[in-house]
Amino acid sequence: MKLIATDMDGTLLNDERKISKENAEAIKAAQQDGIHVVVATGRDFKEASMPLKEAGLTCPILCVNGAEERSANGELIHAVSLAKNEALTILDILTAADVYFEVYTNRGAFTDDYEKGLEIVIDVLQSAGSDDSYEKMREIAKHRFESGAVQLTEDYTKLIDSTAVYKFLAFSRDETKRQAAKDDLEKKDVFSVSASASDNLEITHWQAQKGIALRRLAERLGINSDDVMAIGDNLNDVSMLKYAGTAVAMENGEAEVKQLADFVTASNEDNGVAKAINKWLK
Template identity: 35%
Template sequence: MNIKLIALDMDGTLLNMEGTISDVNRELIAQALDKGVYVVLSTGRWLESCYPYAESLKLDSYLVTCNGGEIWTVDKKLIERHLLAPDRVNMMWDLCRGLDVNTWLVSTDNIWYGNRRPDNFSDHEWLKLGCDSHDTEKLDEIVKELSYYDDLELTNSLPTNIEINPKGVSKASALERVCEELGITMQQVLAAGDSLNDIKMIQAAGVGVAMGNAQDAIKQAADYVTETNEQDGVGKAIEKFVL
């Protein structure tokens, strides 16, 4: 394999259940970097939530955040951004709260946890809305209602949540832009993840890796299923395909 870039989801993939990077994963990422391979965090998280991990790994290229809603350099230069219309965010918040489903909102200037909302949605630029519930019927109802809007991209990062971005936004499309910037192709990418917001990048990559703890659909879409995030699955995939 001629892998030039490793794209890693964070929660459920690079990070263990304690939210940390294992020594094994850290060492094998360092070996890949020493070999001249780019390592890119490709996550549903927003910039400030993932940046400390990039710093600790000494990454030197790009960060894909908010499921592809933003692309940043590690020097915090914004390369690309995709926004939701404020009235759409308002509508989705009302829908979720009407069904008593928990919400979180990500704007370019704030994170609105715990069903919080701004006084005026139009005062902010919106990257993503998320909601979660253990009542799958409520989540199904939200998916059904939002499916009528052709400007929305629906995915999840856990079976118990829904994440909504602007239409066309995905980790795959963001990684294609990163590849253009670096002068490589998606066939030279290894992408690893565990949830539906990872499936497009896993399908588009030269080597698509599903975690052992991944949702079944991700395992079916992947070229290879590695160990779980508690068993250094990322490091083992790097060792197999890159080093």
């Protein structure tokens, strides 16, 4: 094994959105053994960097589902953004379907609704099987705003006109609305539509996928896909699991992800990433 790629939410992070000591130690051990470790996440660079820094980890990051590739020191290596007309098309489809969404840009993530911005984090935690109380999850969600990981905007159209847009993160517990939006989005060949939780949609340019970004990184490092391991739990991880020679699903992962996997590791609350890495180090 020469390259390990791990998702963050529901995978590397526990339900408190932190990296456990066991996971951090396993990653450091792999790096010391000469194995490249990369984080592949739907988060933007700022939100992805915080838990890594807290755990004392330094590694490249494939941000926003592969829309950005950042080096271990944060340098922007590659970026795939949506054209303005494409971003406006997504905005119109989601608005028409009455689906809440956030916009991820080169200036960070933005929302136009504070309360719904909290709900989306709570939904991710609940989908990952968190046992925390609603009040505890709400406090975790508030930290996104307090830390600057997500910002408020009054006008998405002006935001799209002035920034590079990487991703729309849409959320609705109404399956009919969510499916209507998904169907309309998938009619456009230029978009990749996936999910990181049961009630959301993640929309990027079709070239902004974890699997494509992981392939690009591996090829630049001269590593064959057979020597790559990918670890994930949800549908936005599918492209990298299909690319990797060894695909690992989390115990808390979606059924479709487990079906793709070569083996299933423990849950994100039981240091599943560490157990998968240590299996190969041994």
